[in-house]
Amino acid sequence: MSVSLVQVEDLKVEYKVYEGWLKVLNGVNISVGKGEKVGIIGESACGKTTTVKSMLRLLASNGRITQGKVTYHGDNVLEMSRGDLTNMRRKRVSMIFQDPSAALNPVFTIKEQMYDIIRISADERLSTNQVHERAVGFLKQAALPEPDRILDSYPFQLSGGMKQRVNIAFALISANELLVADEPGTSLDVTIEDQIMRLLKHIVDERGLSIILISHALGTVKNFVDRVYVMYAGTIVEEGPTDQVFNDPRHPYTRMLIDSIPKLTGGGVPEGILGQVPSYLTPPSGCRFVTRCPYKMPVCDDAMPALYSVARGQSAACYLYDEKHGGKK
């Protein structure tokens, strides 16, 4: 692996709700190298978004980080001063959100929103002409035709695909090192999603950015990233090189998840994974997949399994791979 850019260590996050604290993230470890494309996959509410939001300290006000460390270039993001944090968000890292409509302010034109971001992210004072030139440049990079018309539009005058391209253009303004894309194509039609993902890939490759791509659409992630993390109920259950994880998944959850997807080649639909994701109010104290796992052993209830190495660069958090418990290592 290349030099690490971002490192998340043993992160635990909880959310306050009426009934108590939702213990969402339970010891998440993630690292992203320079120029590396990393994916986080998992079903809804498994903590994908919470993970990246805590990395940028964007957690909602009812969330708290109870344990762990996030380092960016070796600096602890969680202890950064306000100024350093702002600087990081303005100059180095940006995020693309799932819903392109919600990410744009409906009462300002694209121009007003974009000029602000460009001015605030620039080191020096820019003339209006310079700002305009840059804005047009970023919109063109996001493959938007007629940038001048786009700049004068309000978000509601643009289609979903165009709005997402505008969001990508916004993200490009300050993403000089890392781009975090949270389900960037999910709310779009499949032909448009295809266009957006190709555009993102092109930009990331051209600029040599690192990217964290979050999605529940496994196919989208597989075609994009070098390395993938699989999350289930707030824990990382498997990680490894993308092809390896998809072709030879080791964790029972990853296997069953991949099997659950209807294939374009037919062959029927398998039974899926029985049961429900456990409640975050009272999650199992051991492995969080234990309530749905067909290979459950007594030890699974006792403590969270560590990540066991199962192949080169690939590891799975499952006692099946622990030698003490009849591991198949």
Add this chain to the structure above:
Amino acid sequence: MSKSILTAHNLTRYFQTNKGVIKAVEAVDFEMHEGEVFGIVGESGSGKTTIGNMIIGIYPPTLGTLTYKGEDLTKGANHRSKELKRDIQMVFQNPASSLNPKRTVRQAIEVPLKVNRTGASIEQRVDELLNLVELPLEFAERYPGELGGGEKQLVSIARALGTSPSLLVLDEPTSALDVSIQAKMINVLLRLKERLGLSYIFITHNLSLMRNVADRVMIMYLGKVREIAPTEEFFRNPLHPYTKMLLSSIPVITDVEERAKPQRIVSTGEITGALNVPPGCSFHPRCPFVMDVCKSTDPPLLEIEKNHWVDCHLYPNEYKKTQSA
């Protein structure tokens, strides 16, 4: 399996808005057979839900005919006979919003039973329905908020089955669910179909799912039918350029699937709004094979191979050329 039960001819639905007329569904022709899973696929705004809504009677069509087992469906639900209304039921996309959060599962399932009294004990019938959809009986006293997404959707299926319908309109029944839950739902639906001899209209935007569920697939684009074919044939030999573009845009997870895709047609352009549908073939601004005729004339739906209908100027002439070459 050959008996045709649902027939649509020149089915059209316009919506008047203050910005103009939205042509949601235009001149759609199709036939559905008994015991079939008839899939309707399309991207947002293609009119697939509008067709489902007309079948169930949420609103009548603007033009055209729609018949189910000889009965006229062009009247809205209020003007249909009770028997007809019983016979066709619908399952909606989002189970969280189609169930009343303040009613227990039993209360939800009871409503259609009380409206359509059949003599049998309602309590027994609720248990029977829960059994049918493979939910434990103790779920009857729970509220929707205590159920997972998949379980909620099973409750809405149970409710739809309450009147013993013969046709179910399933409008994106699994889109709001995770894949691991979706798989189970689909299997329950397929088992129910066999057991109760149902026919399904299955509306979805997910082609991979369609491949595994439908017997025949109809693909729509901006309110028009672009291609209809038996599922096997549809995926083996897609003919319409839009179908090919759609199939090659799907992100898949295995190499086998990657090879099964048609020759890649790179997705370009965007679906225009239904307010200003382009003249001629509505797909022409995005079509890589666009010809002059496409910009002025809308192609007719032709049967190019047996049971394989396509609406595109490339056929039959261009197709014959490639076949003989």
